[in-house]
Amino acid sequence: MEIIVQKFGGTSVATPEVRELVVKKIQAACENGFSPVVVVSAMGRKGECYATDTFIELARTAYKNIANRELDQILYCGEMISAVIMTGTLQAAGFDAVMLTGGQAGIITDNNFNNARILKVDPTRLLNLLKMGKVPVVCGFQGVSSDDEFTTLGRGGSDTTAAALGAALNAEMIEIYTDVDGIMTADPRIVTNAKILDCISYGEVCQLAHQGAKVIHPRAVEIAMQKNIPLLVKSTFSNAPGTLITNITQEDTEETGVNDRIATGVTFINNIAQIKISLHDLTNNTASFNIFKTMSDNGISIDLINVNPGQIMFTITEDLAEKATIKLQELGCDVQTTLGCAKVSVVGGGINGVPGVMANFVEALALNHIPILQTVDSHTSISVLIEKSFLQSAVTALHEKFNLSC
DSSP states (O other): OEEEEEEEOGGGSSSHHHHHHHHHHHHHHHHTTEEEEEEEOOSSOTTSTTOHHHHHHHHHHHOTTOOHHHHHHHHHHHHHHHHHHHHHHHHHTTOOEEEEOTTTTTEEEOSOTTSOOEEEEOOHHHHHHHHTTOEEEEETTEEEETTOOEEEOOTTHHHHHHHHHHHHTTOSEEEEEESSSSOBSSOTTTOTTOOBOSEEEHHHHHHHHHTTOOSSOHHHHHHHHHHTOOEEEEESSSOOOOEEEEOOOHHHHHHHOOOOOSOOEEEEEEEEEEEEEEOSSTTOHHHHHHHHHHHHHTTOOOEEEEEETTEEEEEEEGGGHHHHHHHHHHTTOEEEEEEEEEEEEEEOTTOTTOTTHHHHHHHHHHHTTOOOOEEEEOSSEEEEEEEGGGHHHHHHHHHHHTTTTO
16 A cells, blocks of 8 residues: 655635645545545635634634643644545545544644644554545644643644654655645745746755745654655645655766755745844853843744854844843843844755855845845855845845856
8 A cells, every 4th residue: 555645735725616626636646546645734824714823813812821722722623624624525526535633643742732742643543544445634733642632733733744644654755735836946926036946855945944935844854854755845726746855865866867056945034133242251151051041941042143252142033022132131131132134044955065155145145235244054054134124135136146046
């Protein structure tokens, strides 16, 4: 039995007309000899009746700071509604479809409500259903704890559900269906000549996702990578081949003709604040420790960290800027907070060890008179902090400099 996991996002299940397209994708998988397991997200996007954001807003009309456990109880409903409707649609088309919650599909999580981690997946029930010729339709984004509490996996969690099920079932492929034709070299709303990537490595797509690209949840990629299961990101609305995510080695590129590219894509994260802290004692490691511990203790995630003699710099999301500033001032820190920033990154598996990559990056911004506020780099990415007003010109300039439209 060759198993394929097919995950359909919110726009792919939002209307009766679109759900008929989903039926065709599932039918095609069956005709190609696969036994499909279907994973669905909540229907639609923010503002629509059964979208996740709608349920969050509804719960918070009662109490803005409603406990995460209670919030998870209502968030469970979005995917359940979607899975029931999709199951009914498949049954009407002649499929022997069965709806399952995340817990019924064997997904066991910890008790970290709103952002639970999957501890294990018991695929027994799914395998039995597949052996009987049934099509399981599983609620994405959710699981159940060992003490039978409903939990959700955090935003983008339906991707994680699909990958976890694929790994547990030793699936041949995990297909992620969305409303775009694949993973692109940049956001097409900013770069009009951005192109769809035919193939990308697990590592590259993880970096793109971590650096802001809304392509696929990085946890899903990491899970699929553990079992070396190919992921295919494609559109529900077309027959475009999509983007294959897999292990790309040099031998593979020689056989398939895939270019050994330096850069894969340009991405960004908006609405960032920069925090600068002046240290009067240039070598006071205790002060540095207290600063980072205070951020951790208050649930403030930090990024773009630079620690220099006499100064610490890092970034946070703008919505946490006021809280972070107050907590640091309570420590007695000399704090400068700059709002209205954006992080722009070039990602690529070929960046490491190639002379001139940073020079090209800086030159692209300098030629467009874009000041750099802060930089950080790794083996697979280079990131800069800039003023948000320069975002579009920075992304466009870097996309052109690294020849990503070719």
